[in-house]
Amino acid sequence: MATQTTTQPLRFKITGLDCPDCAASLEKAAQALPGVAQAQLVFTASELLVTPKDGAMVEAAVKGLAGSLGYEAVLVGTEPQLRERGLRVWLRHHRRDLSTAxxxxxxxxxxxxxxxxxxxxxxxxxxxxxxxxxxxxxxxxxxxxxxxxxxxxxxxxxxxxxxxxxxxxxxxxxxxxxxxxxxxxxxxxxxxxxxxxxxxKLMELAPDEATVLRDGQEARVRVEELFIGERVLVRPGERVPVDGRILQGRSALNQAPITGESLPVEKGEGEDVFAGSVNGAGALQIEVTRLAKDSTLACVARLVEQAQAxxxxxxxxxxxxxxxxxxxxxxxxxxxxxxxxxxxxxxxxxxxxxxxxxxxxxxxxxLVISTPVTIVSALTRAARAGVLIKGGRYLEELGGLRVIAFDKTGTLTQGKPQVVGGACELHANPSRECRVCQDLLAKAAAVEGQSEHALAQAILDQARAEGVQAIYPTAEDVTAIPGMGIEGLVNGHTILVGSHAFCHANGGDGERLCAQVSEAEGKGQTVVVIKDACCDSACYLAISDALRTGAPETLAEVRRAGVERTVMLTGDNPFIAKAVAQKAGIDEVHAGLLPEDKVRIIEALQKSYGHVAMVGDGVNDAPAMAKASVGIAMGAAGTDTALETADIALMNDDLSRLPFAIRLSRRATRxxxxxxxxxxxxxxxxxxxxxxxxxxxxxxxxxxxxxxxxxxxxxxxxxxxxxxx
Incomplete structure (x- = not known):
């Protein structure tokens, strides 16, 4: 076998490690080897990570060094070639046991x-x-x-x-x-x-082989041989071999290995499934959406390995x-x-x-072994429950939390806004017979079709439900005004869609509409005003994002777990923020915030309380999460960005894992x-x-x-x- 010359870190599996202090001799000696840029021993994984200098050949030197210290080093990825059998091999692996006996x-x-x-x-x-x-x-x-x-x-x-x-x-x-x-x-x-x-065991949850359908025939292949777009058959009772999307069939899937959910989740055509999930009673045909090495389970396993170091x-x-x-x-x-x-x-x-x-x-x-075994055991237990903690540092930070800050949309709420009401100057209640409302909704759909904002989807859904989404062509000259709204040209008319203040500043509204908007905001609803600046007609839509089921109970559990104060940071208006906070049981509310405002408040909380966590989606809240002592992302199983950016990832889109993670970390620290x-x-x-x-x-x-x-x-x-x- 050729000796490695790459400058990428080489992973050696080390056998015979029993004391981290003694094994540190191997790390120190490896670091001193000619051609080695860096060496790190991960005792709990029995691995030595060696980064060679450019062009250096170090594999043989590392193996020889390990052997001289009484260990055996095997380059990860070459193990199958070394599965020898026989008395000589057995004696080599058990010689120290025999000498002890x-x-x-x-x-x-x-x-x-x-x-x-x-x-x-x-x-x-x-x-x-x-x-x-x-x-x-x-x-x-x-x-x-x-x-x-x-x-x-x-x-x-x-x-x-x-x-x-x-x-x-x-x-x-x-x-x-x-x-x-x-x-x-x-x-x-x-x-x-x-x-x-x-x-x-966590890393071996996905099966080694899969049943793939090629040219109408079933074939058993190793999961590494599957390509994106191929069709895989998963029979009842089998584990899903790769991440994919259901093409045919319906079944209850046990996703506990990934998300920590205790109950199976019913899934059907068009829904995503994760490698390692256990299929229930129904046969499924799934389309491969990720290679085996890039599956969510593989990503979790890789991050757990990195966390040990x-x-x-x-x-x-x-x-x-x-x-x-x-x-x-x-x-x-x-x-x-x-x-x-x-x-x-x-x-x-x-x-x-x-x-x-x-x-x-x-x-x-x-003394030396007292910490790593505890930390790694806690990290593994958390991963089993669908909580990915990226290292002992974050485990200890979580154990010392005094304050947790939450984003509102998609964290405390379900993140699926829906239109629940609306009105215009002519009608106190929304009506399909109101031509003004229908026309403005159709124009708003033409503008919002190019927006990725969560509220835009609610408007498009409503327009689709009322059959007006395709009346007008896509708007031209669309411009988004951060924190305010969006505007564009529809059939030559300037259409404004956004906050009441945004639309009011561009021509004003009638007293009746202003009163109706204030009433809706007082109920904790998000108000989106739609205004045609050319004919001065306007209406509003009341949009509600329901509180997550069990959110108040979860926040009460968080307090019982030892967190002193909960805070909400949101870009929404104060009326809505306070209404949601009151329902959820949040102690402190900061509303109308831009991303940089959230960072500033996190800094202020850290000065007052020390350890502060920020819980969000891992994307829009990235600056605040990076500034916090611990950044916690929800629903990370479905997004690579959240997995990579967060310090702690709740794999399921569920806040109930948070109290468990806090209790686990506090126990581990003790x-x-x-x-x-x-x-x-x-x-x-x-x-x-x-x-x-x-x-x-x-x-x-x-x-x-x-x-x-x-x-x-x-x-x-x-x-x-x-x-x-």
Whole structure:
């Protein structure tokens, strides 16, 4: 196989990772390799990301480096070529397990023979053999860490501790220490694999193959071979293989893997489906609209992978602390071994043994692993529920929120405006018999046909319903006035469509129409005035965008989750904004805003409250979302822009996921803090015990390994976090 020369980041899957602190030696050594521009180890994904310098060939060097440190590196995308079988391969993958087992057996035999009165020389020989066999891979990895990364990792410290135990005659302690350390490494590796497997399962929800209809015949092909526009058959009970649009059939689809919805969604012809959804009782024929690699599920999986590489603030703190902690404790151990004997405070062998115990405590494994496992477990749990959080930083920001700002249209409301009333100077109520209303509606449709505004669709829908949408040709010289309205020429007449203030400023309105407009706005309805400037006729349409079902209950849940204040930011008029806010239970309203006004208000809220989130559609609210501590987009499963721009994406077009995400993040933050506190407490206690001569080598190893397992298992609990908690 040719060695890679690309300057794109290379992803290597690393096997054998069990401790993030020890694995950091690999990252540091990889960064120092000739030809490497950047190297980053993602412990929770077991991946090393290596960016070569221009033209550099680094694949072989990275593999050799990993092998020297006791790991195995496989370039992602080449795994199928490496699925070898046979005893030699099995032995290579399990050699450390076998050495641990042999060490444990020899230690047990030595202990039993010693209890039966065997000679001390036989005991020492068996214990010595247990230390050598069990510690050979530890010593090899430690030497490689010193030689290539110039790092004092746990392997180095354990090798020194085992050799020191033999030097002072404590063969039994040395053997038990090596065995317990090896067992602990295996258990930590197994626990970390649980978090990795949870992410892997998320990525394997889409099937590998699909039934495609070609030339009227069914054929089974790999999903990577499907093209956009092809027709795919999805039978009852099967998973949808790719994103597509239903051409034929109707069925209930379980979209939980993508959107987190608990109930199946009924879908029929013309509606979109997502890869990974489970088909119900009906057979479907779908048209492929995205390649497998570009599906929503693939995008989510890719973003979850990227999120693992995003270090949370707590993780960066722990990493900085660990870089200081180990050399300080090693220096303390040297001082303990040398100074007391020189001062006549005891024999050198006594203080050397205490120094060896300190060396075991010097590795911050439990501390370093306390954060990433918790963060990744929480990110995975959120993704399962249809909430995509793009990194530990945003998880922690969400956990510290005090204020959430919401856009109105499409966030608190359904985003589907409908005409619910209207009138003109001649009639107090809209009427199909009113020629003035009908004529103005037809002219408005001619102008709005070129607009992408949400209200334009409501006007076009109404014109279509009344059969007047095609009376006039498309308007000419159409001009949009931001925040006001739109105008254009229809059959030589200047037609204005927009706010009451906009139309009133261009010729005025009758008192009756003004009164009717004020009454409609007082009811919380959006008013669009249509005015023919040439003949001075005018009417208005009352448009309503219904509040989302369950929005008041969701906002109440948000407050119970710990958010102090909710704010609405909208470009709509104050009457409508206040009416919607009152129904939803919003604390503070800012209306009539332009995009830059929303940014200014977010800045003011941050000065007053600190952590502030902005919830919107991820498109129109992009500036405000970028300025907020956390930008949250809704309905991201249907839009690439929202997925890419938001810090947190609610995959379903449903606010009810928001309280769950807040509770999950707050729980994850508490677990991280508890893990860090527990790890530090164990270290401090055993530092004191070691200096006071009250701890043995094997007890220190047991405490370090036990602490690592406790914080790992505590972090893994986030995978089973329940919504009601």
């Amino acid at each position: 042999a060490s444990g057996i020899l230690t047990s035999i030595a202990f039993i023979l010693g209890s039966l009165g065997a000679s001390q020389s036989l005991e020492r020989t068996l214990y010595g053999a247990a230390i050598v066999i069990g510690g050979i891979y530890i010593a090899k990895a430690g030497w490689a860490a010193l030689r290539t990364a110039h790092t004092l990792d746990m392997n180095v410290l354990m090798t020194i501790a085992a050799a020191g135990a033999m030097a002072v005659g404590e063969f039994a302690e040395g053997a038990v220490t090596v065995f317990l350390f090896s067992i602990g490494e295996l258990l930590e590796s197994y626990s970390a694999d649980r978090a990795r497997n949870a992410i892997r 995003e270090r949370a603030p707590s993780q960066r703190f722990v990493d900085r602390f660990a870089r200081l902690y180990t050399p300080i404790v090693v220096g303390l151990a040297v001082g303990v071994a040398v100074l007391p004997p020189l001062l006549g405070l005891g024999a050198f062998s006594i203080w050397l043994y205490r120094a060896l115990v300190l060396l075991v405590i010097a590795c911050p494994c439990a 677990v991280v803090r508890a893990n860090i506190a527990f790890s530090l407490a164990v270290k401090l206690i055993f530092l004191a015990l070691a200096i006071g001569g009250l701890s043995t080598l094997w007890l220190a190893v047991l405490a370090d390994t036990g602490a690592s397992l406790v914080v790992t298992l505590n972090g893994l609990r986030m995978l089973s976090f329940r919504e009601g908690r």
